Amino acid sequence: MNIVVCLKQVPGTTEVKIDPQTNTLIRQGIENIINPFDTYAIEEGVRLREKHGGKVTVITMGPPQAEAALREAVSLGADAAVLLSDRAFAGADTWATAYTLSRAVAKLQPCDLIICGRQTIDGDTGQVGPEMAEMLQLPFIAYVSRIEEIADGKLRVRRMVEEGHEVMETTLPAVITVSKEINVPRLPSLRGIMKSKSAAIPVWGVRELEVDEKMVGLAGSSTQVIKVFFPQRVHQAEMLEGDLDTRVDTLIDRLRSARVC
Amino acid sequence: MEVNIDLAKCTGCGACVPACPFGLLEVVDDKVQLKEGCTLCGACVDACAFEALSLPAVMETGAAADDSRGVWVFAEQRRGVLKNVAYELLSRGRELADTLGTGLSAVCLGHEVRDVASLIAYGADKVYLVDSPDLADNQEDFLTHKMVAMVRELKPEIVIAGATALGRSFIPRVAAILNTGLTADCTGLDIDTGKRLLLQTRPTFGGNIMATIICPNKRPQMATVRPRVFKKAAPDAGRRGEIVKLDFRKEGVIARVKLLDSVDEVTETVKLEDADIIVSGGRGLGKAENFKLLAELADVLGAALGSSRAAVDEGWIPYSHQVGQTGKTVCPRLYIACGISGAIQHLAGMQTSDIIVAINDDPNAPIFQVATYGIVGDLFKVVPRLIEKLKNG
Structure with a gap:
């Protein structure tokens, strides 16, 4: 089974705090990491290869330093990695990102399954997976929480929806996005770390992918960010004081006068 | 591509340094320098008082904004029941359509969907109702195909959908085919009346940063909005509107994904x-x-x-x-x-x-x-x- 896992290198921002004085992000000590949701995609790809044989190739689009994320993925069990990097790719929105990734997947044919994380923790859109699937004209299933079976060119999965879950079946090749419920990612193995150090990671740009510069990066993006700002929190809570009874009584008073209980 | 720095104008004041959400700017020898990884978000441009920073000009992509008119809301249903998010989006969509001086339409794809007229009560001038047994399960290949066909024929300028599991899954496919912009999980939608643009505001970095996004040259402008972000207005049962029934034919559409089972897991009595x-x-x-x-x-x-x-x-x-x-x-x-x-x-x-x-x-x-x-x-x-x-x- 040939599996491609798409990942993104993101700033490890979950610990980010706002400096209340300057209203800016405190960024000290923030390292770049593999998007946490993508680690489940890598793990699932590696597990499928262990079960069905084949090869896991990880790809990412990003600046040259994104190579570190690919090496980490190799240490986690990926067999091969390709970095999609070109100055022309910068400023891409989800459409242009999906297009660039789809061209890379097309170049990696034959390919049975493409796995992405459900979304990134920086952009938070979750759009690249489904957009890429459509550009590759492949079937797509989002929020997969369990792969139930792969047999006879078909894939059966469980996916999460608001109300619970659905069991879906599709033909392969296909694109899926996975949620964190699907597995517990392993730690890098010693062998993996050794392998990751020596892995040759080719870099594909506009020329290698044979794409039109107008379709990638900022030029290929239909959306534009016109303003970036920090959410304002000017709000002041009323802290209820006194002994336990007083505090609870005051709370019930406030809630009753607001007619919410 | 990256933000342009005019070193002649740069005073080395450093005001842009904390503005960069990615920490890519630094002042070296009284001039600002940019490290690799610029995403052209523009945060530093606003922070510079000396106009030393600017975004590169956007190349015209050809398919210019055309005569598309009207606001559409995708009215999601499950097992024949319309979801609340449809009413929430219609309530906001009504205000957007009024600001633009255009009509508001609800698009409902399903089978024997109950109370379709309620979409009019919540603000729709028109309901495009596509009723077919093939659409009962929200088969996403069918939904994608039909939405694309309808947009191409009827040319709305704005399409809004709920950022539900379904909306976040198939709406990006619609945008991919139409080669237009899509903004996920918006928390604010407004109109730039002069340019007739949808101003789409959304949180990124887990809510640490807000970004306002436009789609200047392509139509429709597409956005998803999470349930409960907009408030449902009071319904007006007396509102007049039109229900337009459209056909669905599955011939020629390849449905590759099949729903085998659907299990509700929500344990509490109140959703x-x-x-x-x-x-x-x-x-x-x-x-x-x-x-x-x-x-x-x-x-x-x-x-x-x-x-x-x-x-x-x-x-x-x-x-x-x-x-x-x-x-x-x-x-x-x-x-x-x-x-x-x-x-x-x-x-x-x-x-x-x-x-x-x-x-x-x-x-x-x-x-x-x-x-x-x-x-x-x-x-x-x-x-x-x-x-x-x-x-x-």
Whole structure:
């Protein structure tokens, strides 16, 4: 089974705090990491290869330093990695990102399954997976929480929806996005770390992918960010004081006068 | 590509350095320098008082904004019942359409969907109703195909859909085929009337940064919005509107994904997204059994039970109860957060609630920054007392 896992290198921002004085992000000590949701995609790809044989190739689009994320993925069990990097790719929105990734997947044919994380923790859109699937004209299933079976060119999965879950079946090749419920990612193995150090990671740009510069990066993006700002929190809570009874009584008073209980 | 720096104008003041969300700017020898990785977000451009920073000019992509007119709302249904998010989007969509001086249409694809006329009561001038047994299960290949065909024929300028599991899955495919922009999980939608543009504001970086996004040259402008972000307006049963029935033919559409089974897992009696009151617990609960205490409070209040991601990760409560960036967005009249510190990802999912009560033993917990009323104290003392007094009074 040939599996491609798409990942993104993101700033490890979950610990980010706002400096209340300057209203800016405190960024000290923030390292770049593999998007946490993508680690489940890598793990699932590696597990499928262990079960069905084949090869896991990880790809990412990003600046040259994104190579570190690919090496980490190799240490986690990926067999091969390709970095999609070109100055022309910068400023891409989800459409242009999906297009660039789809061209890379097309170049990696034959390919049975493409796995992405459900979304990134920086952009938070979750759009690249489904957009890429459509550009590759492949079937797509989002929020997969369990792969139930792969047999006879078909894939059966469980996916999460608001109300619970659905069991879906599709033909392969296909694109899926996975949620964190699907597995517990392993730690890098010693062998993996050794392998990751020596892995040759080719870099594909506009020329290698044979794409039109107008379709990638900022030029290929239909959306534009016109303003970036920090959410304002000017709000002041009323802290209820006194002994336990007083505090609870005051709370019930406030809630009753607001007619919410 | 990266932000342009005019070194002649740069005074080395450093005002742009903290503005970069990616920490890529630094001042070296009184001039600003940019490290690799610029995403052209433009935050530094606004921060510079000397116009030394600018974004590169955008190349015209050809397919210019045309004579597309009208606002569309995708009216999602499940098993023949319209979802609340459809009404919420129609309520906001009505205001957008009025600002643009154009019509508002609801697009409903399904089979024997009940109460379609309610879409008119909530603001639609027109309901495009596509009824077919093939659409009953929301088969996404069919939905994608039909939406694309309808947009191409009827040319709306704006298409809005709920950022539900379904909307987030098939709407990007529609945008991919139409080669137009799509903005996910918007929390604000406004109109630039001069340019007839949809101003789409959304949180990124887990809610740390807000970005306003436009789609200047392509139509339609597409956006998804999470449930409960916009408020449902009061329905007007007397509103006049038109239901336009359209055909669906599956011939020629390859349906490759098949729904085999659909299992509802929501355990509580009140659905989280629709609840008026939510009692929510986090890591401060300490263990799974302690959710019983919150369930008791929820019971007294007629509330639904929510949780932070921490409690879900600990395995104390199923994911369907999770509120926040990767869980559900809720907007109840009352949200009671017990033992939740208030990570920004959690706040992103509940901070628009009308009244927020925070009970936490850490006075510095960020949850108090969004709370209406705060009680610093041991939740295992406060909550039982609250239950007792509510029961007796």
